Amino acid sequence: MYYPDVPALEPDELELLCHEYLEHNAHLDPKLADQMGVKRGLRNLDGTGVLAGITNVSSVIGYDRTPDGTIVPIPGRLVYRGIDIDTLAAEADNHDRFLFEEVVWLLLFGSLPNKEQHAKFCKLLEHHRELPRGFADDMILNSPSPNLMNKMARSVLAMYSYDEHAEDSSLPNILRQSINLIAELPTMMVNAYQIKRRVYDRSSMYFHLPTEGQSTAEHILSTYRADQKFTHEEARLLDLCLMVHADHGGGNCSTFTCRVLSSSGTDTYAAISAAIGALKGPKHGGANLKVMHQLDYILENVENPADDGEVREFLRKIIRKEAGDGSGLIYGMGHAVYTVSDPRAQILKNHARRMAYAKGYDEEFEMLCSIERLAPQVFAEEKHGPKKVCANVDLFSGLIYRMLGISEDLYTPLFAIARVPGWCAHRVEEVEFANRIIRPAYKYVGKPQPYITLAERA
Numbered sequence: 001m002y003y004p005d006v007p008a009l010e011p012d013e014l015e016l017l018c019h020e021y022l023e024h025n026a027h028l029d030p031k032l033a034d035q036m037g038v039k040r041g042l043r044n045l046d047g048t049g050v051l052a053g054i055t056n057v058s059s060v061i062g063y064d065r066t067p068d069g070t071i072v073p074i075p076g077r078l079v080y081r082g083i084d085i086d087t088l089a090a091e092a093d094n095h096d097r098f099l100f101e102e103v104v105w106l107l108l109f110g111s112l113p114n115k116e117q118h119a120k121f122c123k124l125l126e127h128h129r130e131l132p133r134g135f136a137d138d139m140i141l142n143s144p145s146p147n148l149m150n151k152m153a154r155s156v157l158a159m160y161s162y163d164e165h166a167e168d169s170s171l172p173n174i175l176r177q178s179i180n181l182i183a184e185l186p187t188m189m190v191n192a193y194q195i196k197r198r199v200y201d202r203s204s205m206y207f208h209l210p211t212e213g214q215s216t217a218e219h220i221l222s223t224y225r226a227d228q229k230f231t232h233e234e235a236r237l238l239d240l241c242l243m244v245h246a247d248h249g250g251g252n253c254s255t256f257t258c259r260v261l262s263s264s265g266t267d268t269y270a271a272i273s274a275a276i277g278a279l280k281g282p283k284h285g286g287a288n289l290k291v292m293h294q295l296d297y298i299l300e301n302v303e304n305p306a307d308d309g310e311v312r313e314f315l316r317k318i319i320r321k322e323a324g325d326g327s328g329l330i331y332g333m334g335h336a337v338y339t340v341s342d343p344r345a346q347i348l349k350n351h352a353r354r355m356a357y358a359k360g361y362d363e364e365f366e367m368l369c370s371i372e373r374l375a376p377q378v379f380a381e382e383k384h385g386p387k388k389v390c391a392n393v394d395l396f397s398g399l400i401y402r403m404l405g406i407s408e409d410l411y412t413p414l415f416a417i418a419r420v421p422g423w424c425a426h427r428v429e430e431v432e433f434a435n436r437i438i439r440p441a442y443k444y445v446g447k448p449q450p451y452i453t454l455a456e457r458a
């Protein structure tokens with residue numbers, strides 16, 4: 001392991017500090033928050049999100065409401081600039097073509113590009129894939145990280161130093177910065193992965209240059225793989241993953257983070273690197289990695305994976321924190337908006353099925369389908385509330401990446417690469433139209449205390 005020399009706190013010093021913290025910080029009672037009308041997690045009491053803004057970028061639909069306000073669960077829809085992602089996925093399949101670049105244009109500018117705009121835009125992205133001179137050496141190779149999300153966030157932040165107009169938040173400048181970041185992030189990820197392999201995994205590293213004429217998905221596969229080879233079917237599947245992850249409304253944790261930072265007037269690099277940090281969390285984009293760890297763990301511990309009764313009892317143990325990582329969460333299940341289904345999970349499931357059977361991943365695929373089917377029942381039995389859980393986008397994406405031979409180091413980074421266009425589209429909207437710093441309130445519930453001079457303190 002490679003760690004720089006940082007002075008560590010001695011365990012007994014740390015224990016004292018924890019003791020000090022616990023002695024002076026009483027439990028913050030969630031019931032007290034509810035009594036004060038606090039919208040914990042920025043949620044209304046029925047679990048729906050507090051309305052924090054309006055947007056033209058995309059719409060996430062998971063329920064209807066009756067006239068008296070009761071929530072009616074409905075199949076989920078995700079609509080980019082007025083176009084359903086089901087339509088976009090069908091277009092990619094029916095015409096066997098890459099769609100991510102078109103979706104990036106759609107999200108950034110608001111309507112579909114014509115043929116000429118599309119061709120020019122693909123070229124523009126292609127020409128901006130290489131990092132500035134010296135960037136990889138100075139910012140990536142010199143300070144490797146075992147976690148690529150951390151490295152990518154730092155790389156984005158470091159781009160500030162390579163941009164002479166970093167502070168300019170005019171529309172042309174933010175669009176320029178956005179296009180650069182969308183084009184560069186795959187290169188940052190692959191470079192960060194290579195140095196991680198060298199330093200932490202003690203493996204060889206290799207740096208392939210971008211090849212002309214490739215889509216983003218092809219570029220990722222050809223720079224990631226040692227032999228640079230991939231099939232059209234593999235690249236198309238990766239393109240589909242990028243496309244369905246590209247945006248998810250303004251309220252998801254990472255996009256809202258980006259909007260919060262943007263509302264303060266800070267620069268593009270600060271806002272996007274913060275969004276990467278938010279996405280990394282296991283309750284958000286980091287769940288795609290957790291799902292795969294959970295899947296392997298279930299397959300190792302369940303004697304008969306085809307026995308619904310046994311799988312059901314194992315899921316119950318996970319929710320009761322008697323098994324799994326102790327969080328009580330079944331990863332890949334549950335969503336703040338979707339109730340009956342997440343359209344992205346359904347698209348990815350349908351595309352994962354064929355490859356799973358062709359490549360011998362049927363056991364993994366079948367177990368994910370069992371989790372999708374059984375977890376809602378177990379959840380209802382254990383939690384007794386009105387909340388419904390369904391499979392979310394993270395349930396099947398990790399298996400697709402595994403089937404594509406992609407290291408698990410890259411699962412959440414691929415989500416980040418896909419989501420930058422969404423973050424950028426929301427940042428532009430926040431800067432151009434919102435014009436008010438996002439600043440909710442917190443009620444102080446601690447006690448007053450007198451100031452005792454240092455000499456008089458016991």
Ligand SMILES: CC(=O)SCCNC(=O)CCNC(=O)[C@H](O)C(C)(C)COP(=O)(O)OP(=O)(O)OC[C@H]1O[C@@H](n2cnc3c(N)ncnc32)[C@H](O)[C@@H]1OP(=O)(O)O
Nearest residue numbers: 282283284285287328329330331332333334335336392394
């Ligand atoms: C790209 C994405 O971000 S998609 C989401 C990816 N995240 C995951 O897959 C992690 C697992 N899922 C979850 O943690 C949640 O379902 C979230 C964070 C996605 C959404 O949560 P919310 O809809 O806000 O539900 P909330 O956090 O209010 O939970 C309500 C209750 O259900 C529980 N719950 C929610 N989802 C799950 C789950 N998948 N497994 C077990 N319990 C769950 C919560 O622990 C909570 O229990 P409590 O009342 O006993 O404390």
Ligand SMILES: O=C([O-])CC(=O)C(=O)O
Nearest residue numbers: 247248251252253336393
């Ligand atoms: O909307 C959310 O809360 C999380 C999500 O699915 C996403 O960001 O893709």
